[in-house]
Amino acid sequence: MRFDRRIGQDTERDVSRASQHQKKHGAMAARAECGQDETRSVADKIAAFQGHLAKLKYNDCKVCGNRPVVTAVCLP
Structure with missing residues (x-):
């Protein structure tokens, strides 16, 4: 598990992989959460993280x- 790092290429790769997985197994398989907007897609939300400090959690499907x-x- 990796925590507390700036969003960068590794995260984009991880989220891309999660997005592919989400398409396969449904909406709850991959999540990116930002307090700003609950309705955006994973790709849109991860774009909102650019420059933010974020905590990443890796969970089982x-x-x-x-x-x-x-x-x-x-x-925060």
Whole structure:
């Protein structure tokens, strides 16, 4: 698990992988959360993280049990 780092290429790759996984297993498989807007897509939300300090969590998919589920939460 990786925490507290600036969003960059690694995160874009992780979120891209999570987005692909989301298409396969449904909307709850991949999440990116920002206090600003709950309705945007993962790709739109991750763009909002550019320059933010974020905490990333890697979780197991509830559908297939793999671990590409990324939750990014903006830190205050």
